[in-house]
Amino acid sequence: MAPPCGSERRWSRAVKMTFYLFFLIPMSSAGNGKTNTIFGKKQKLEIQQQLKRLNKPALKSIEGPDGDIIDCVDIYKQPAFDHPLLKNHTIQMRPSSYPEGFSFDEINDVSSNFEPEFTQPWHLNGRCPEGTIPIRRTKEEDLLRAGSVANFGRKKYHTIPDAQNKIEVNPHEYAMIGEAGDKYYGMSVEMNLWNPHTQEDNEFSISQFLLTNGVYVQDLNAIEGGAMVYKDLYGDKETRIFISWTDDEYQQTGCFNLACPGFVQVNKQIAMGARVTPYSKYDGNQFALKFHVWKDINARGDWWLSINQRDFGYWPSSLFSILSDSASTVKWGGEVLNYYKDGQHTTTQMGSGHFAEEGAGKASFFKNLNVIDGLQIQRAPRDTMTLMSKPNCYNIIDYGDYFYFGGPGRNPNCP
Template sequence: MAPPCGSGRRWSRAVKMTFYLFFLIPMSSAGNRNTNTIFGKKQKLEVQQQLKRLNKPALKSIESPDGDIIDCVDIYKQPAFDHPLLKNHTIQMRPSSYPEGFSFDEINDISSNSEPEFTQPWHLNGRCPEGTIPIRRIKEEDLLRAGSVANFGRKKYHTIPHAQNKIDRTSYELATYGEAGDKYYGMMAEMNLWNPHTHDENEFTLSQFWLEGGEYGQDFDSIQAGAMVYEHLYQDRNTRLFLYWTDDAYQSTGCYNLMCPGFVQLDKQIAMGAIVTPYSKYDGDQFALKFYVWKDVNGRGDWWLKINNRDFGYWPSSIFSILSDSAASVRWGGEVLNYNPEGQHTTTQMGSGHLAEEGPRKASFFKNLNVIDGLQILRGPRKTTTVVTNPNCYSILTYGGLFYYGGPGRNPNCP
């Protein structure tokens, strides 16, 4: 039997190693350095075997107008239960309680039949039936482009983003706002949705929240979710919903969406990794997403994720070490992977692609910011800090529980 989700027991190194040797071992020892590799029969067979592990049998499949295939998978056969600590996991269909005061106007509407306040293109061609969840199908070219299963769905850098002394300024840029110094059991935020430009397929741009605990290089946990543009992962430059987690500072655990076991999804309307619309318009209509995360301290201690008014799913407490107890910091903001093409700063945009100084309806925002602190009290951020790697490229302006952020990347002041 798996240990109780709130037990806080750390994985043994042997269990972790067994798991990742099985699920994340590279598909070949040579020749997988780029997506143009010509794979031999053996490698192609390994790819097909891995696709069978990743893509669970579908009760229904929906072809999206954007080319994605959405598989409606039995909720009890989703990828989460390939995790060695979740083999005997009992799904929680809803949290045991909501934190006191933890609400927007619609948070009390917990109907599983309500519609999300945004759309995904696959909805035009069908919906998943009750008892299933929508999962974006992984294709052969996705694995070949990654070069190895070990790289697929994982972040390309292994550094803690918010420790300023560890920032590699040649690889990514940040504009974030947050708080540390307490115990944190949740957060809430609302962000407007954009479709920023990326310079090339290997760079990404994202807007998200981070809940983190531990120390990088020792034991570091993080849960994250938001919206991103990442052509290398998705084969286009559309904005897509994502979630991410890691239990060891991005070294071997964790990945985007449901690409490896861990996160338990409940929602049948929202597909992680799928395009999300509508986008906000510069000096026009603004469209926002609301994220709520909280630790179900009255239940098993799982970290629940609500998107708008829908209980989307949860990260089981047992897959973490530090976060099995609480988080040590909460952050919101934007991040850009910058490869400095031709020796210049990338033109990849953050947020709306406009600097924070442009303000309402022009710059990206996060608002309605709150945390659940060590006293289990919902409150606004206090003693906050900002991290801005290059304010001439991407900036941030804060106004209490609201901040603007973003920028164009390369410009006359950011060569």
């Protein structure tokens, strides 16, 4: 294990302020934690209309052993094309180019027997046919947990009241690293797969990557993805794969997975929002998800995503105002939502639930970190900044192109 950096790197005041503003405002949330909502006739009609919008007609449906229903939807009838900017969109079935070192030609060959290193439970009961994509079906109970049809799948800025100080408290907590100050045309990462405990149904635990324009204003652009546990959204406390994007600081855009139209999926093996297994085990076998995101500069400039070296789909460049050109910040790490149940920090875990200093096989890791910089060169991060919003609850140790992170939440030093 390499030693941690010995001194804090110095940035210009402007860059540092931008980075802290970006870090300190929460990125991910959805719903409002309400359950058991009683709906009248109007609301029930809205639910049925929303379900019809979200659940496209399936050519085949597969029920997994975990209760998820996966609909195999015609690739040309997927939710992306509900977006007004994509009405006449032509699907690009694969990128026109890969950054150096990113080529997956052999395993993307449809005749290849390559399988992702992770599995999803629905695979046990069938696969989607050619010309379709798998979409996790949204159920009525999913919308009920959201508290309203409009809230389902959406990200929101969460606060909690502090009556004593008469202020609103930010419940989002982070252990992340990032680089800013250049133009970025992509990134790669291999992130550890765990099943962290979440104490409350409306709390989540996320391991994620983000590419953004770096400033929290109304025109914030962001692309993100990773793995998350979030019972309010999914109905259980299993680890699920996710993506998201926004062009307006999550005001009108910004949903998990395919709940908001925009992302164009081309892969027929991976269902976004479905469970991923196996999980890593403490002091045992370790499993990871590999993500690559890059801008296909030789074609339309779309942002492509690959998962475990298989092209998954892309965010069309036309969705964005600023990311249509490039990103200015890349980040990796963990985030939790902590609602201070009964005035205490909750026991919601980040990563493996163990602190970074426990190291290999025990703490969660992000490794093989790379960015594609303004010169279109793939390189390891440099001059990174670290954020630990509550280091006694969750922490991070950065070793350059990899880091360990995580924590248990409430403990004697994190009351």
